[in-house]
Amino acid sequence: MNKQYVDLNSDMGEGFGPWHIGDGVDEQIMPLISSANIATGFHAGDPNIMARTVQLARESGVGIGAHPGFRDLVGFGRRHIAETPQALVNDLLYQVGALREFARLHGVRLQHVKPHGALYMHAARDETFSRLLVETLQQVDPNLLLFCMESSATWRVAQEIGQPAIREFYADRDYDRNGSIVFIRRIGPLDPEQVAEKVLRACVDGKVRTVDGDDIDIDFDSVCIHSDTPGALQLVRGTREALVREGIRITGPLATAASL
Template sequence: MQLSAVDLNCDMGEGFGRWSIADADDVSIMGLISSANIATGFHAGDPSLMDRTVKLAMQHGVGVGAHPGYRDLQGFGRRKIAGSAEEIVNDVIYQVGALREFARKHGTNLQHVKPHGALYMEIAVSADLSRGFVDFMRRAAPDAYIFCMGQSLTYQIAVEMGQPVVREFYADRDYDASGSIVFARQVGRTDPARVAEKVVRACREGKVRTVDGADIDIEFESICFHSDTPGCVEMAVAIRDALIASGVRIAPVSEIVRRAETVSRRAI
């Protein structure tokens, strides 16, 4: 795999009232990315913050995505909450509906939905949750992308059911031998140069080094970093600069997916 263009996404709007979780303000980050995953109120976010963040994304030409999580403000959505598949999917529906209305208010459509934190990891390994989530998307937002890991059940079921889907590469997370990210509730400061080198290698060679020291293959259309990672702005700038220097453009996710589909058809 050798990419000439890639989407760059970040979790945004992750505050509540006067409190903020992010290491940098959304204005500093929004000009560096092409897709925004906007918190929808359960792990972070509130109506006014959702409104401001959608408006900011529109001003920068950034794709608007809903970022639903477990109902866990205290734990920032990084603790698993027990519940039936139906209950959890209903929580997702509630949150996506809220963000979609703010997108409509500002004259845009919902580009994508990306579950947050512990919910993202749980949906990735649960066939019931993945199927319920994808079924909702097929009914309510058939043209919106699902953002997920390429090795997840979510990806497999989205492809099977015909829902647009985007695979992510995590710049500021480690990988295990299965190709899954190593989930962490708290992450320390990263070296921007090392993260940028990791991202460029993934784009140019389709490889990433795991926590065990082995190289595995990785395929993706979007790169993710987190606004609560310490030093996130410096990291994002380093990623963008390194990608551009290596001939990889940051582009809207719709362009990336169309390009990938064209390449796939030519290969058949």
């Protein structure tokens, strides 16, 4: 595989009022990444945090993405909520619109949408919801990038309909044999060197080790490291440095990446 460039993304603005999730290092992480997934109020984030995070991303030259989740502040969007596909798409569109206005206020465009947590995994499994989501994005902005896993219904539907999609590789999550991440509610500290080696192997060899100890093929356009993972700043810094040493350029996702 031996990628020449890759996007590096992280979830940003995941606080609420005076509280924050994780180590509270958004300002340090932002200059190290190329795409920011900004919480839009339902699982975390509020208008003030959204405005500050958009401004921070603009100052760092980082692509801005909406990170909408289930209406679940108490559970940080990691609990599944049973709702109709239309109601979920309406909730998602409401959140995207809020962040789009803050982006417009600061003179930047909304680059992408990446569902959060349990909503991301729901979309990966539920083709009906993914189809309605992609069809809605086609009407709103056919150039808006949609972040998803390659082994997901979201990716398949986006490919079918023609919505540009960006496949993610999760540096700080484990994989199963089907190429899907293993969804967990809490994660402990990780070794920055091991995480960087995992990302480099995926970029150079196109392989990742599963929780069962098997190697599977993996392809992707963007690497995600969650800002709420303990020690996230060290993980992002170590991964970025390893990629640069390998000659892999960190750049924003391309609308044509899904067709490469």
